[in-house]
Amino acid sequence: MPITNALTTEIKRISILDEHGQFDAELGKDLIPNDDLIRLYEEMTLCRKLDEVAFKLQRSGRMGTYPQNMGQEANSLGAAYVLNQDDWLVTCYRENCGLFHRGLPPEKILLHWMGDERGNNIDPALCVTPIAVPIGTQMLHATGLAWASKYRGEKRVACTFFGDGATSEGDFHEAMNFAANLDIPVVFFCQNNHWAISVPGRIQCSAPTVAQRAVAYGMDTIQCDGNDIFAVVYCMRKAVAMGREHGRPFFVEGVTYRLGDHTTADDARRYRDEEEVELWRQRDPLIRVRGYMKELGIWDDSKEAALAEKVEADTAGIVHRAENIDAPDSDDFFNAMYAEIPPDLDLQRRTRRTSSIGQDPSQIESTQATNA
Amino acid sequence: MASLTLVQAINLALVQEMEKDDRVLLLGEDVGLNGGVFRVTEGLQKRFGDHRVVDTPLAESGIIGTSIGLAMAGLRPVPEIQFDGFLGPAYDQICSHAARMRTRTRGGLTVPLTIRVPVGGGIHAPELHSDSPENIYIHQPGLKVVMPSSPYDAKGLLIACLRDPDPCIFFEPKRIYRAFREEVPEDEYVLPIGKARTVCEGEDLTIVSWGASVVQCMQAIEKSERSIELIDLRTLYPFDMEAVEASVRKTGRCVIVHEAPKTGGFGAEIATRIMERCFLHLEAPVQRVAGFDTIMPYYKLELEYLPDTERIGLAIDEISAY
Numbered sequence: 154m155p156i157t158n159a160l161t162t163e164i165k166r167i168s169i170l171d172e173h174g175q176f177d178a179e180l181g182k183d184l185i186p187n188d189d190l191i192r193l194y195e196e197m198t199l200c201r202k203l204d205e206v207a208f209k210l211q212r213s214g215r216m217g218t219y220p221q222n223m224g225q226e227a228n229s230l231g232a233a234y235v236l237n238q239d240d241w242l243v244t245c246y247r248e249n250c251g252l253f254h255r256g257l258p259p260e261k262i263l264l265h266w267m268g269d270e271r272g273n274n275i276d277p278a279l280c281v282t283p284i285a286v287p288i289g290t291q292m293l294h295a296t297g298l299a300w301a302s303k304y305r306g307e308k309r310v311a312c313t314f315f316g317d318g319a320t321s322e323g324d325f326h327e328a329m330n331f332a333a334n335l336d337i338p339v340v341f342f343c344q345n346n347h348w349a350i351s352v353p354g355r356i357q358c359s360a361p362t363v364a365q366r367a368v369a370y371g372m373d374t375i376q377c378d379g380n381d382i383f384a385v386v387y388c389m390r391k392a393v394a395m396g397r398e399h400g401r402p403f404f405v406e407g408v409t410y411r412l413g414d415h416t417t418a419d420d421a422r423r424y425r426d427e428e429e430v431e432l433w434r435q436r437d438p439l440i441r442v443r444g445y446m447k448e449l450g451i452w453d454d455s456k457e458a459a460l461a462e463k464v465e466a467d468t469a470g471i472v473h474r475a476e477n478i479d480a481p482d483s484d485d486f487f488n489a490m491y492a493e494i495p496p497d498l499d500l501q502r503r504t505r506r507t508s509s510i511g512q513d514p515s516q517i518e519s520t521q522a523t524n525a
Numbered sequence: 526m527a528s529l530t531l532v533q534a535i536n537l538a539l540v541q542e543m544e545k546d547d548r549v550l551l552l553g554e555d556v557g558l559n560g561g562v563f564r565v566t567e568g569l570q571k572r573f574g575d576h577r578v579v580d581t582p583l584a585e586s587g588i589i590g591t592s593i594g595l596a597m598a599g600l601r602p603v604p605e606i607q608f609d610g611f612l613g614p615a616y617d618q619i620c621s622h623a624a625r626m627r628t629r630t631r632g633g634l635t636v637p638l639t640i641r642v643p644v645g646g647g648i649h650a651p652e653l654h655s656d657s658p659e660n661i662y663i664h665q666p667g668l669k670v671v672m673p674s675s676p677y678d679a680k681g682l683l684i685a686c687l688r689d690p691d692p693c694i695f696f697e698p699k700r701i702y703r704a705f706r707e708e709v710p711e712d713e714y715v716l717p718i719g720k721a722r723t724v725c726e727g728e729d730l731t732i733v734s735w736g737a738s739v740v741q742c743m744q745a746i747e748k749s750e751r752s753i754e755l756i757d758l759r760t761l762y763p764f765d766m767e768a769v770e771a772s773v774r775k776t777g778r779c780v781i782v783h784e785a786p787k788t789g790g791f792g793a794e795i796a797t798r799i800m801e802r803c804f805l806h807l808e809a810p811v812q813r814v815a816g817f818d819t820i821m822p823y824y825k826l827e828l829e830y831l832p833d834t835e836r837i838g839l840a841i842d843e844i845s846a847y
Contacts, residue, residue: 241598274631282597283630287621293587294622297594297602304550304576304600311594323614327587334582489628490667492635492690495719495763 169383224412231385241311243295289322310396318349338396367404379407534676553605610653624667647700657785674739681716698737721765777808809847
C-alpha cells in the first residue's frame with residue numbers, strides 16, 4: 154500500500170494594521186467603527202497610564218508586587234470588545250485592559266496587588282473571575298463555566314487567557330481536551346508574549362506556532378498579531394461564532410510581547426537583549442492605532458494632549474479610591490472561609506487575641522472548676 | 526424502608542437529589558455507561574441522560590477543575606475520583622481553588638461541589654487503590670471532609686454534602702461498600718455535617734474512629750468484656766469535639782483508630798484536643814491505633830497494615846490497665 158497522508162493542516166495568521174501602519178482594507182472593512190476605535194484607544198491609554206502609576210506605587214512602597222501589562226493591551230481589549238457582557242471572561246493577570254472594558258472598576262486590580270481580597274469581590278453581573286495567580290489552572294474553570302452554559306441551553310461562551318508558559322502546564326492540555334471532546338464553547342486565548350519570566354518560548358513549545366497545539370485536540374485555531382487590535386477583533390469574532398453557533402471551542406494565539414519585567418520583583422535585563430525589546434517597542438499596539446486614527450483624520454495632537462490630561466486625572470482617582478478604602482476588619486480573613494463559620498473556627502476567631510490558638514477558654518474555666 | 530448496602534444507599538441519595546434538583550450533575554471516569562467501577566452510579570445515566578451523568582476524559586485535575594467552573598456558575602457538580610490514590614493530580618485544583626474561591630473573592634464566587642472518592646484498603650486492590658489521604662484535605666482550610674461508616678449514614682451525609690454551599694469531599698470506605706446491609710429509609714433525610722454518632726455506649730473507655738475502621742472497632746468491642754463507648758466521627762471537618770469530650774470526660778480513657786498513617790494523622794489532632802479539654806479527667810494517655818508510617822503495602826500484606834480487632838484489642842487492654 155502506498156503511504157498516504159493522514160492529515161494536512163495549516164495555521165492562518167491574521168494581521169490587519171501592521172507595525173508600519175499598513176491597513177488591510179478588505180479584512181479590516183467595518184471591523185471596528187471609528188467611534189469605537191477612539192474609545193478602544195482611550196481605554197488602552199488609560200491602562201498604560203495605570204501601569205506606569207502602579208509601577209511607581211510599588212517602587213515607593215505603596216503597593217506589593219505588580220505585573221505590568223505594557224505592550225499587551227490589545228489582546229484582552231479586543232477580546233472583551235467582541236464578547237457579550239454575559240460571556241465569562243476568565244483571565245490570568247495581564248488582562249487589565251479587557252477587564253476594564255468589561256466594567257471592572259480599576260481600583261479592584263490595585264486592591265488585589267495591595268494585598269486585599271476585596272479586590273477580587275467582583276460584581277457577579279460582570280461575569281469575571283478573579284486574577285489567577287497559579288499558571289494555567291483557570292482554563293479548566295473557564296471550561297466548566299462554559300459547560301454550565303451549555304448544560305442550561307444558553308448561548309454564552311467563556312473566554313480564558315493565559316500565556317505561552319501556561320501551555321506547558323497539564324491543566325492547559327486537560328482543559329483543551331475536555332472542551333474539544335465534550336463540545337464546550339470556550340475560547341482559549343494564548344497571549345504569546347515570548348517570555349515566562351526568564352524562560353523563552355522555545356523552552357515551552359518547540360513547534361513554530363503555539364496555535365497548532367489546538368490541532369491535536371481537533372480544535373479550530375488561528376494566530377494573530379496580538380499587537381494589532383483589528384486582528385484580535387477579527388479572530389475573536391471567528392472564535393465567538395464557533396462557540397455560539399456550533400458549541401465548539403476555538404484557539405487564538407495572540408503574538409505579542411511583554412515590554413516590561415515579569416513583575417516588579419523581576420529584572421528582565423538579566424535575561425533578554427535590549428535590541429529585542431526595542432524591536433517590540435516599535436510594534437507597540439498604541440502607536441499604530443494612533444497613527445492610523447490620525448491618517449483617518451479622527452485624531453490629532455490636541456486630542457492626544459486632552460486624553461493625556463484625562464487619564465492623568467482618572468488614574469489619580471483610581472489610586473485614591475484604592476488607597477482610601479476602609480481598613481479590613483482584623484478578623485476579616487475568617488469570615489468568608491465557609492458560608493457558615495464552623496463553631497471551632499469561630500472559637501479561634503473570637504479568642505485569637507485573648508487565648509493561645511487552640512485553647513478553649515471554656516476548658517480553662519472548667520479546669521479551674523475541677524481544681525476547686 | 527429497604528435493607529441496602531452502602532453502595533445502594535449512595536446510589537439512592539444521588540437519584541433522589543438528582544430528581545429534586547436539576548442543578549446536580551455527575552461527572553468522572555466511567556461513571557456513565559459503566560455505572561462507575563464500583564457500580565455506585567449504576568443506572569443513573571440511563572435514568573437522567575448523558576448530559577447529567579457525564580463520562581469525562583481520563584484526567585483528575587480536569588474533572589475537578591471543570592467541576593469548579595460548573596459550581597461557580599451555580600450548578601451542583603458531583604465529580605467522582607475513581608480511587609483515593611488518584612486524588613494527587615487533582616490536589617492543586619482542590620486546594621488552590623475549590624477550597625479558596627469563597628474567601629479569595631470574599632463570597633463573590635462559591636464552589637458548591639461534592640467530590641466522591643472511594644477510600645481505604647481491605648479489598649485486595651492494586652497499588653494506589655487503598656490509601657487513606659483524608660488528613661491532607663482535613664488540613665486544607667475551606668473544605669469539608671466526610672466519611673460515613675454505614676449505609677444509613679452514607680445516604681444522610683451525602684445529601685447534606687450535595688446541599689452544602691461549600692466544597693465537600695465525600696470519602697466512601699470501599700471495604701464496606703457491600704460488607705453489610707442496613708435499613709435505609711426511602712424518604713429523604715439529612716444528617717448534619719459536624720455531628721458524630723455514638724455507635725454504642727460504655728463506661729470504661731472511649732474509642733473514636735471513622736470510616737471502615739468503625740466496623741473493626743465494633744468487632745473488637747464485641748470481643749472485649751469491658752464497657753466501651755464507640756464514637757464514629759462521621760465528619761472529619763468540621764468535627765464533633767463536643768461528643769468526644771463528653772465521652773472521654775465520662776470514661777477517662779481513649780483510643781483513636783484510623784487507617785491512615787500514624788504520624789501527623791488526624792488521630793494526633795483528636796488526641797491533642799482531648800488533652801486540651803479533658804486533661805484532668807484522663808486516667809491514661811490517649812492511645813492511637815493507626816496505619817503505619819509506611820507506604821500502604823500491596824495486598825498480600827495489607828491486613829498487616831490495617832488496624833484490626835487484634836491491635837485494637839491490645840490498645841483497649843493496655844489503656845484499661847494503665
